Amino acid sequence: MSKKSRPIVAIVGRPNVGKSTFFNAIAGERISIVKDTPGITRDRIYADVDWQGREFTLIDTGGIEPDSSDVILSQMRSQAQIAIDTADVILFMVDGKQGLTDADDKVADMLRRSKKPVILMVNKIDSYEKQQMDVYEFYNLGMGEPYPVSSANRQGFGDLLDAILEIVSVKEVDEEEDERPRIAIVGKPNVGKSSIINRLIGEDRLIVSDIAGTTRDAVDAAVKYNGNEYVFIDTAGLRRKNKIKEELEHFMIVRTVTAVERADIVVLVIDATEGVTEQDAKIAGIAHERGKGIIIAVNKWDAIEKNDKTAKEFEKNIRNTLSFMPYAELIFISALSGQRLVKLYDLIDMTYQSIHLRIATGVLNEILGEATALQQPPSDKGKRLRLYYMTQAAVAPPTFVIFCNDKELFHFSYQRYIENKIREAFGFRGTPIKLIIRERREK
Numbered sequence: 001m002s003k004k005s006r007p008i009v010a011i012v013g014r015p016n017v018g019k020s021t022f023f024n025a026i027a028g029e030r031i032s033i034v035k036d037t038p039g040i041t042r043d044r045i046y047a048d049v050d051w052q053g054r055e056f057t058l059i060d061t062g063g064i065e066p067d068s069s070d071v072i073l074s075q076m077r078s079q080a081q082i083a084i085d086t087a088d089v090i091l092f093m094v095d096g097k098q099g100l101t102d103a104d105d106k107v108a109d110m111l112r113r114s115k116k117p118v119i120l121m122v123n124k125i126d127s128y129e130k131q132q133m134d135v136y137e138f139y140n141l142g143m144g145e146p147y148p149v150s151s152a153n154r155q156g157f158g159d160l161l162d163a164i165l166e167i168v169s170v171k172e173v174d175e176e177e178d179e180r181p182r183i184a185i186v187g188k189p190n191v192g193k194s195s196i197i198n199r200l201i202g203e204d205r206l207i208v209s210d211i212a213g214t215t216r217d218a219v220d221a222a223v224k225y226n227g228n229e230y231v232f233i234d235t236a237g238l239r240r241k242n243k244i245k246e247e248l249e250h251f252m253i254v255r256t257v258t259a260v261e262r263a264d265i266v267v268l269v270i271d272a273t274e275g276v277t278e279q280d281a282k283i284a285g286i287a288h289e290r291g292k293g294i295i296i297a298v299n300k301w302d303a304i305e306k307n308d309k310t311a312k313e314f315e316k317n318i319r320n321t322l323s324f325m326p327y328a329e330l331i332f333i334s335a336l337s338g339q340r341l342v343k344l345y346d347l348i349d350m351t352y353q354s355i356h357l358r359i360a361t362g363v364l365n366e367i368l369g370e371a372t373a374l375q376q377p378p379s380d381k382g383k384r385l386r387l388y389y390m391t392q393a394a395v396a397p398p399t400f401v402i403f404c405n406d407k408e409l410f411h412f413s414y415q416r417y418i419e420n421k422i423r424e425a426f427g428f429r430g431t432p433i434k435l436i437i438r439e440r441r442e443k
Helices: 019-027 071-086 102-114 128-141 157-174 193-203 247-262 278-289 310-321 343-355 361-374 412-426
Strands: 008-013 046-051 054-060 089-095 118-123 182-186 207-212 219-225 228-233 265-271 293-299 329-332 387-394 399-404 434-439
Touching (some): 046 247, 054 247, 071 089, 089 102, 118 128, 193 293, 228 343, 265 343, 293 310, 310 329, 361 387, 361 412
Parallel strands (some): 008 089, 089 118, 182 265, 293 329, 399 434
Antiparallel strands (some): 046 054, 207 219, 387 399
8 A cells, every 4th residue: 555645845935036936837727626625726825746647746835924124034934944844845946037145045055954855946047048147156055956947938847847856756765665544633723733642642651653754854653552553743843933923824734735745644623612714624625635534623622511412513513614525524522631532543443444445346336326226317408427337446535437428417416426325335434535537438
Protein backbone atom coordinates (compact mmCIF):
# COMPACT_ATOMS: atom_id res chain seq x y z
CA MET A 1 0.00 0.00 0.00
CA SER A 2 1.82 3.10 -1.14
CA LYS A 3 1.77 6.20 1.05
CA LYS A 4 3.06 8.73 -1.42
CA SER A 5 1.95 12.14 -0.38
CA ARG A 6 2.20 14.93 -2.89
CA PRO A 7 5.37 16.92 -2.31
CA ILE A 8 4.84 20.54 -1.26
CA VAL A 9 6.53 23.30 -3.26
CA ALA A 10 6.32 26.81 -1.79
CA ILE A 11 7.00 30.15 -3.52
CA VAL A 12 8.81 32.90 -1.62
CA GLY A 13 9.75 36.37 -2.84
CA ARG A 14 9.36 40.12 -2.45
CA PRO A 15 6.01 41.75 -3.27
CA ASN A 16 5.52 42.46 -7.00
CA VAL A 17 8.18 40.06 -8.27
CA GLY A 18 5.37 38.11 -9.98
CA LYS A 19 4.59 35.27 -7.56
CA SER A 20 0.86 35.29 -8.23
CA THR A 21 1.31 35.54 -12.00
CA PHE A 22 3.59 32.50 -11.84
CA PHE A 23 1.22 30.63 -9.51
CA ASN A 24 -1.77 31.24 -11.78
CA ALA A 25 0.18 30.37 -14.92
CA ILE A 26 1.33 27.05 -13.46
CA ALA A 27 -1.93 26.23 -11.71
CA GLY A 28 -3.83 27.25 -14.81
CA GLU A 29 -7.44 26.29 -15.26
CA ARG A 30 -6.77 22.72 -14.26
CA ILE A 31 -7.86 23.27 -10.70
CA SER A 32 -11.06 21.40 -10.16
CA ILE A 33 -13.01 23.14 -7.48
CA VAL A 34 -15.88 21.20 -6.01
CA LYS A 35 -18.89 23.46 -6.33
CA ASP A 36 -20.20 22.98 -2.84
CA THR A 37 -16.88 23.03 -1.03
CA PRO A 38 -16.75 26.31 0.84
CA GLY A 39 -13.87 28.66 1.19
CA ILE A 40 -11.69 27.23 -1.53
CA THR A 41 -12.38 29.48 -4.47
CA ARG A 42 -12.09 32.76 -2.63
CA ASP A 43 -8.58 32.54 -1.34
CA ARG A 44 -6.81 29.98 -3.42
CA ILE A 45 -3.41 29.55 -1.85
CA TYR A 46 -2.59 26.10 -3.15
CA ALA A 47 -3.02 24.11 -6.34
CA ASP A 48 -2.20 20.62 -7.52
CA VAL A 49 0.21 20.62 -10.41
CA ASP A 50 0.77 17.71 -12.78
CA TRP A 51 4.01 17.84 -14.76
CA GLN A 52 4.94 14.85 -16.94
CA GLY A 53 2.71 12.55 -14.97
CA ARG A 54 4.11 13.58 -11.59
CA GLU A 55 2.13 15.61 -9.10
CA PHE A 56 3.06 18.16 -6.50
CA THR A 57 1.20 20.83 -4.53
CA LEU A 58 2.20 24.42 -5.21
CA ILE A 59 1.67 26.87 -2.34
CA ASP A 60 1.75 30.65 -2.58
CA THR A 61 3.06 31.91 0.75
CA GLY A 62 2.07 35.53 0.06
CA GLY A 63 -0.71 37.34 1.81
CA ILE A 64 1.18 38.09 4.99
CA GLU A 65 1.44 41.67 6.10
CA PRO A 66 3.33 42.04 9.33
CA ASP A 67 3.19 45.24 11.35
CA SER A 68 6.84 46.10 11.23
CA SER A 69 8.84 49.14 10.19
CA ASP A 70 10.73 47.27 7.49
CA VAL A 71 7.58 45.74 6.12
CA ILE A 72 8.98 44.08 3.02
CA LEU A 73 11.82 42.31 4.77
CA SER A 74 9.73 41.08 7.69
CA GLN A 75 7.02 39.97 5.26
CA MET A 76 9.54 37.96 3.30
CA ARG A 77 10.99 36.47 6.46
CA SER A 78 7.53 35.28 7.55
CA GLN A 79 6.93 33.77 4.13
CA ALA A 80 10.32 32.11 4.13
CA GLN A 81 9.62 30.71 7.58
CA ILE A 82 6.32 29.18 6.43
CA ALA A 83 8.09 27.71 3.41
CA ILE A 84 10.94 26.33 5.53
CA ASP A 85 8.49 24.79 8.00
CA THR A 86 6.18 23.18 5.49
CA ALA A 87 7.73 22.72 2.04
CA ASP A 88 9.81 19.97 0.47
CA VAL A 89 11.14 22.39 -2.15
CA ILE A 90 11.32 26.18 -1.91
CA LEU A 91 11.07 28.36 -5.02
CA PHE A 92 12.82 31.63 -4.32
CA MET A 93 11.64 34.22 -6.84
CA VAL A 94 13.64 37.37 -7.62
CA ASP A 95 13.05 40.20 -10.09
CA GLY A 96 15.45 40.20 -13.05
CA LYS A 97 14.45 43.71 -14.11
CA GLN A 98 14.98 45.24 -10.71
CA GLY A 99 18.14 43.34 -9.87
CA LEU A 100 19.46 42.09 -6.55
CA THR A 101 18.18 43.86 -3.42
CA ASP A 102 19.19 43.84 0.21
CA ALA A 103 15.98 42.01 1.18
CA ASP A 104 16.73 39.24 -1.37
CA ASP A 105 20.14 38.83 0.21
CA LYS A 106 18.84 38.54 3.75
CA VAL A 107 16.12 36.05 2.85
CA ALA A 108 18.58 33.99 0.80
CA ASP A 109 20.69 33.74 3.92
CA MET A 110 17.75 32.41 5.90
CA LEU A 111 16.87 29.88 3.19
CA ARG A 112 20.46 28.67 2.92
CA ARG A 113 20.65 28.01 6.64
CA SER A 114 17.41 26.01 6.56
CA LYS A 115 19.15 23.22 4.60
CA LYS A 116 15.94 22.80 2.58
CA PRO A 117 16.35 22.43 -1.20
CA VAL A 118 15.94 25.86 -2.80
CA ILE A 119 15.53 26.67 -6.49
CA LEU A 120 16.33 30.24 -7.46
CA MET A 121 14.12 31.62 -10.21
CA VAL A 122 14.74 34.97 -11.88
CA ASN A 123 11.43 36.33 -13.15
CA LYS A 124 10.69 38.95 -15.83
CA ILE A 125 13.37 37.66 -18.20
CA ASP A 126 11.54 38.10 -21.50
CA SER A 127 14.65 37.73 -23.63
CA TYR A 128 17.52 35.68 -22.26
CA GLU A 129 19.89 36.96 -24.99
CA LYS A 130 19.36 40.59 -24.01
CA GLN A 131 19.11 40.06 -20.25
CA GLN A 132 21.82 37.46 -19.71
CA MET A 133 23.88 39.73 -17.46
CA ASP A 134 20.79 40.44 -15.31
CA VAL A 135 20.50 36.71 -14.64
CA TYR A 136 24.21 36.25 -13.87
CA GLU A 137 24.04 38.87 -11.15
CA PHE A 138 22.01 36.47 -9.01
CA TYR A 139 24.85 33.94 -8.81
CA ASN A 140 26.02 36.28 -6.02
CA LEU A 141 23.28 34.90 -3.78
CA GLY A 142 25.19 31.64 -3.56
CA MET A 143 22.09 29.56 -4.23
CA GLY A 144 23.38 27.74 -7.27
CA GLU A 145 22.17 28.20 -10.81
CA PRO A 146 19.41 30.79 -11.32
CA TYR A 147 16.55 29.69 -13.59
CA PRO A 148 15.42 32.50 -15.91
CA VAL A 149 11.63 32.62 -16.43
CA SER A 150 8.99 35.02 -17.67
CA SER A 151 5.77 34.33 -15.76
CA ALA A 152 3.83 36.78 -17.92
CA ASN A 153 4.92 35.07 -21.17
CA ARG A 154 5.12 31.58 -19.67
CA GLN A 155 8.73 31.12 -20.76
CA GLY A 156 11.32 28.93 -19.10
CA PHE A 157 8.80 26.87 -17.12
CA GLY A 158 9.93 23.48 -18.49
CA ASP A 159 13.46 23.55 -17.10
CA LEU A 160 12.22 24.88 -13.79
CA LEU A 161 9.56 22.15 -13.40
CA ASP A 162 12.14 19.52 -14.37
CA ALA A 163 14.42 20.84 -11.62
CA ILE A 164 11.57 20.56 -9.10
CA LEU A 165 10.84 16.97 -10.12
CA GLU A 166 14.50 16.04 -9.81
CA ILE A 167 14.56 17.10 -6.14
CA VAL A 168 11.18 15.55 -5.44
CA SER A 169 12.16 12.18 -7.00
CA VAL A 170 15.14 11.86 -4.68
CA LYS A 171 12.85 12.55 -1.71
CA GLU A 172 10.32 9.94 -2.77
CA VAL A 173 12.99 7.26 -2.95
CA ASP A 174 13.92 8.17 0.64
CA GLU A 175 10.36 7.75 1.92
CA GLU A 176 10.13 4.09 2.81
CA GLU A 177 6.90 2.19 2.78
CA ASP A 178 5.05 2.79 5.99
CA GLU A 179 1.98 0.71 6.69
CA ARG A 180 0.88 2.59 9.80
CA PRO A 181 -2.17 4.83 9.58
CA ARG A 182 -1.14 8.49 9.54
CA ILE A 183 -3.52 10.83 11.32
CA ALA A 184 -3.55 14.63 11.13
CA ILE A 185 -5.40 16.47 13.88
CA VAL A 186 -6.52 19.77 12.36
CA GLY A 187 -8.73 22.68 13.31
CA LYS A 188 -8.77 26.36 14.14
CA PRO A 189 -6.26 27.73 16.66
CA ASN A 190 -7.13 26.97 20.30
CA VAL A 191 -9.71 24.24 19.74
CA GLY A 192 -7.55 21.83 21.74
CA LYS A 193 -5.53 20.00 19.07
CA SER A 194 -2.39 19.79 21.24
CA SER A 195 -4.37 18.66 24.31
CA ILE A 196 -5.89 15.83 22.29
CA ILE A 197 -2.52 14.69 20.97
CA ASN A 198 -0.94 14.97 24.43
CA ARG A 199 -3.78 12.95 25.91
CA LEU A 200 -3.50 10.27 23.26
CA ILE A 201 0.26 9.92 23.49
CA GLY A 202 1.32 11.50 26.75
CA GLU A 203 -0.38 10.61 29.97
CA ASP A 204 -1.05 7.03 28.96
CA ARG A 205 2.60 6.70 28.04
CA LEU A 206 1.61 5.13 24.75
CA ILE A 207 4.42 6.74 22.87
CA VAL A 208 6.71 4.27 21.12
CA SER A 209 9.17 6.32 19.17
CA ASP A 210 9.64 9.71 17.63
CA ILE A 211 10.02 9.62 13.90
CA ALA A 212 11.33 12.65 12.10
CA GLY A 213 8.63 14.37 10.09
CA THR A 214 9.15 13.70 6.41
CA THR A 215 8.41 17.16 5.15
CA ARG A 216 9.42 19.32 8.07
CA ASP A 217 11.53 19.23 11.15
CA ALA A 218 8.46 18.69 13.27
CA VAL A 219 8.32 15.42 15.08
CA ASP A 220 5.51 13.01 14.39
CA ALA A 221 4.53 10.72 17.21
CA ALA A 222 4.24 6.98 16.71
CA VAL A 223 1.82 5.49 19.19
CA LYS A 224 0.90 1.93 20.07
CA TYR A 225 -2.65 1.17 21.21
CA ASN A 226 -4.22 -2.30 21.49
CA GLY A 227 -1.30 -3.78 19.59
CA ASN A 228 -1.65 -1.42 16.60
CA GLU A 229 0.67 1.44 15.72
CA TYR A 230 -0.50 4.88 14.63
CA VAL A 231 1.41 7.95 13.54
CA PHE A 232 0.07 11.33 14.65
CA ILE A 233 1.27 14.15 12.44
CA ASP A 234 2.31 17.18 14.41
CA THR A 235 0.22 20.04 13.08
CA ALA A 236 0.07 22.18 16.15
CA GLY A 237 3.54 22.73 14.85
CA LEU A 238 5.72 25.62 15.62
CA ARG A 239 4.75 27.35 18.75
CA ARG A 240 6.86 30.32 17.77
CA LYS A 241 5.99 33.59 19.36
CA ASN A 242 4.89 35.16 16.13
CA LYS A 243 4.07 38.82 16.43
CA ILE A 244 2.10 38.72 13.26
CA LYS A 245 -1.65 38.97 13.59
CA GLU A 246 -2.87 39.07 10.00
CA GLU A 247 -1.02 35.96 8.99
CA LEU A 248 -3.01 33.59 11.17
CA GLU A 249 -5.69 32.53 8.71
CA HIS A 250 -3.25 32.21 5.81
CA PHE A 251 -0.68 30.45 7.95
CA MET A 252 -3.32 28.02 9.20
CA ILE A 253 -4.41 27.11 5.67
CA VAL A 254 -0.83 26.47 4.52
CA ARG A 255 -0.13 24.39 7.61
CA THR A 256 -3.39 22.44 7.18
CA VAL A 257 -2.76 21.68 3.49
CA THR A 258 0.69 20.32 4.38
CA ALA A 259 -0.56 18.15 7.23
CA VAL A 260 -3.59 16.86 5.32
CA GLU A 261 -1.37 16.01 2.34
CA ARG A 262 0.71 13.66 4.48
CA ALA A 263 -2.19 12.01 6.30
CA ASP A 264 -4.52 9.09 5.55
CA ILE A 265 -7.11 10.29 8.03
CA VAL A 266 -7.95 13.80 9.14
CA VAL A 267 -9.50 14.47 12.52
CA LEU A 268 -11.21 17.87 12.35
CA VAL A 269 -11.55 19.29 15.85
CA ILE A 270 -14.52 21.61 16.47
CA ASP A 271 -14.98 23.67 19.62
CA ALA A 272 -18.29 22.72 21.26
CA THR A 273 -18.49 26.07 23.03
CA GLU A 274 -18.34 27.93 19.68
CA GLY A 275 -20.22 25.57 17.41
CA VAL A 276 -19.27 24.89 13.81
CA THR A 277 -17.85 27.94 11.97
CA GLU A 278 -17.00 29.01 8.45
CA GLN A 279 -13.34 28.50 9.26
CA ASP A 280 -14.09 24.88 10.23
CA ALA A 281 -15.83 24.45 6.87
CA LYS A 282 -12.78 25.81 5.08
CA ILE A 283 -10.45 23.35 6.81
CA ALA A 284 -12.90 20.49 6.20
CA GLY A 285 -13.05 21.49 2.53
CA ILE A 286 -9.30 20.98 2.18
CA ALA A 287 -9.48 17.43 3.56
CA HIS A 288 -12.54 16.62 1.43
CA GLU A 289 -10.92 17.97 -1.73
CA ARG A 290 -7.83 15.87 -0.99
CA GLY A 291 -9.92 12.69 -0.68
CA LYS A 292 -8.91 11.84 2.89
CA GLY A 293 -10.77 9.86 5.52
CA ILE A 294 -12.51 12.28 7.89
CA ILE A 295 -13.56 12.18 11.52
CA ILE A 296 -15.17 15.22 13.13
CA ALA A 297 -14.30 15.44 16.83
CA VAL A 298 -16.36 17.91 18.87
CA ASN A 299 -14.06 18.87 21.75
CA LYS A 300 -14.92 20.55 25.09
CA TRP A 301 -18.22 18.64 25.10
CA ASP A 302 -18.06 18.52 28.92
CA ALA A 303 -18.32 22.33 29.01
CA ILE A 304 -21.78 22.34 27.41
CA GLU A 305 -25.08 22.52 29.27
CA LYS A 306 -26.95 19.54 27.93
CA ASN A 307 -30.43 18.13 27.70
CA ASP A 308 -31.59 15.07 25.75
CA LYS A 309 -31.67 17.00 22.45
CA THR A 310 -28.31 18.81 22.63
CA ALA A 311 -26.20 16.26 20.77
CA LYS A 312 -28.83 15.78 18.06
CA GLU A 313 -29.10 19.53 17.45
CA PHE A 314 -25.36 19.98 17.44
CA GLU A 315 -24.97 17.18 14.94
CA LYS A 316 -27.68 18.69 12.73
CA ASN A 317 -25.82 22.03 12.64
CA ILE A 318 -22.56 20.32 11.75
CA ARG A 319 -24.20 18.25 9.01
CA ASN A 320 -25.81 21.38 7.55
CA THR A 321 -22.65 23.47 7.54
CA LEU A 322 -20.51 20.57 6.27
CA SER A 323 -23.17 19.25 3.91
CA PHE A 324 -20.53 18.38 1.30
CA MET A 325 -19.21 15.58 3.52
CA PRO A 326 -22.17 13.58 4.86
CA TYR A 327 -19.86 10.54 5.11
CA ALA A 328 -17.70 12.03 7.89
CA GLU A 329 -17.77 10.19 11.21
CA LEU A 330 -18.71 12.23 14.29
CA ILE A 331 -17.63 11.90 17.91
CA PHE A 332 -18.14 14.10 21.01
CA ILE A 333 -15.06 14.23 23.24
CA SER A 334 -13.26 16.14 25.97
CA ALA A 335 -9.49 16.39 25.87
CA LEU A 336 -9.62 17.84 29.38
CA SER A 337 -11.38 14.91 31.04
CA GLY A 338 -10.36 12.31 28.46
CA GLN A 339 -14.04 11.53 27.84
CA ARG A 340 -14.49 9.11 24.88
CA LEU A 341 -10.97 9.79 23.61
CA VAL A 342 -10.05 6.11 23.28
CA LYS A 343 -13.17 5.66 21.09
CA LEU A 344 -11.27 7.77 18.58
CA TYR A 345 -8.98 4.78 17.91
CA ASP A 346 -11.99 2.62 16.92
CA LEU A 347 -13.15 5.30 14.49
CA ILE A 348 -9.63 5.64 13.08
CA ASP A 349 -9.43 1.86 12.51
CA MET A 350 -12.84 1.76 10.86
CA THR A 351 -12.12 4.78 8.64
CA TYR A 352 -8.72 3.36 7.66
CA GLN A 353 -10.40 0.13 6.54
CA SER A 354 -12.99 2.10 4.57
CA ILE A 355 -10.38 4.15 2.73
CA HIS A 356 -8.56 0.99 1.61
CA LEU A 357 -11.59 -1.19 0.93
CA ARG A 358 -11.62 -2.93 -2.46
CA ILE A 359 -14.81 -4.34 -4.00
CA ALA A 360 -14.80 -7.03 -6.68
CA THR A 361 -16.08 -5.91 -10.09
CA GLY A 362 -18.77 -8.62 -10.24
CA VAL A 363 -20.30 -7.49 -6.95
CA LEU A 364 -20.20 -3.83 -8.03
CA ASN A 365 -22.11 -4.58 -11.20
CA GLU A 366 -24.79 -6.44 -9.25
CA ILE A 367 -25.25 -3.30 -7.14
CA LEU A 368 -25.35 -1.17 -10.30
CA GLY A 369 -28.01 -3.45 -11.83
CA GLU A 370 -30.16 -3.30 -8.69
CA ALA A 371 -29.79 0.48 -8.41
CA THR A 372 -30.89 1.14 -11.99
CA ALA A 373 -33.82 -1.30 -11.63
CA LEU A 374 -35.00 0.49 -8.45
CA GLN A 375 -34.70 3.97 -9.88
CA GLN A 376 -34.68 4.40 -13.63
CA PRO A 377 -31.75 6.44 -14.99
CA PRO A 378 -32.72 9.91 -16.26
CA SER A 379 -33.54 10.61 -19.90
CA ASP A 380 -33.61 13.70 -22.06
CA LYS A 381 -35.47 14.25 -25.37
CA GLY A 382 -36.20 10.55 -25.63
CA LYS A 383 -32.62 9.46 -24.98
CA ARG A 384 -32.13 7.50 -21.78
CA LEU A 385 -28.92 7.20 -19.77
CA ARG A 386 -27.57 3.67 -19.83
CA LEU A 387 -24.97 2.46 -17.35
CA TYR A 388 -22.99 -0.47 -18.75
CA TYR A 389 -20.34 -1.36 -16.28
CA MET A 390 -18.61 -0.32 -13.05
CA THR A 391 -15.19 -1.19 -11.68
CA GLN A 392 -13.00 0.06 -8.84
CA ALA A 393 -9.89 1.86 -10.07
CA ALA A 394 -8.18 2.87 -6.83
CA VAL A 395 -8.31 3.10 -3.05
CA ALA A 396 -7.54 6.05 -0.73
CA PRO A 397 -10.03 7.43 -1.67
CA PRO A 398 -12.10 4.56 -3.15
CA THR A 399 -12.47 5.48 -6.81
CA PHE A 400 -14.94 3.88 -9.20
CA VAL A 401 -15.13 4.10 -12.97
CA ILE A 402 -18.61 3.87 -14.51
CA PHE A 403 -19.07 3.40 -18.26
CA CYS A 404 -22.22 4.91 -19.74
CA ASN A 405 -23.68 5.90 -23.12
CA ASP A 406 -23.83 9.66 -22.47
CA LYS A 407 -22.01 11.67 -19.80
CA GLU A 408 -24.38 14.63 -20.20
CA LEU A 409 -27.33 12.53 -19.05
CA PHE A 410 -25.50 11.28 -15.94
CA HIS A 411 -26.57 14.16 -13.71
CA PHE A 412 -25.01 14.94 -10.37
CA SER A 413 -28.15 13.82 -8.50
CA TYR A 414 -28.11 10.39 -10.11
CA GLN A 415 -24.37 10.08 -9.42
CA ARG A 416 -25.11 10.80 -5.77
CA TYR A 417 -27.84 8.14 -5.85
CA ILE A 418 -25.37 5.55 -7.17
CA GLU A 419 -22.79 6.62 -4.57
CA ASN A 420 -25.37 6.18 -1.81
CA LYS A 421 -26.19 2.69 -3.09
CA ILE A 422 -22.48 1.78 -2.97
CA ARG A 423 -22.31 3.09 0.60
CA GLU A 424 -25.46 1.21 1.62
CA ALA A 425 -23.95 -2.02 0.37
CA PHE A 426 -20.37 -1.71 1.66
CA GLY A 427 -20.31 0.93 4.39
CA PHE A 428 -17.40 3.15 3.32
CA ARG A 429 -17.84 5.13 6.54
CA GLY A 430 -15.61 8.13 7.02
CA THR A 431 -14.28 8.21 3.46
CA PRO A 432 -15.21 10.21 0.37
CA ILE A 433 -15.94 8.25 -2.78
CA LYS A 434 -14.83 9.35 -6.22
CA LEU A 435 -16.78 8.50 -9.36
CA ILE A 436 -15.13 8.76 -12.77
CA ILE A 437 -17.60 8.72 -15.64
CA ARG A 438 -16.47 7.33 -18.99
CA GLU A 439 -18.50 7.40 -22.17
CA ARG A 440 -18.78 4.38 -24.41
CA ARG A 441 -20.72 4.83 -27.61
CA GLU A 442 -23.34 2.24 -28.40
CA LYS A 443 -22.40 0.00 -31.27
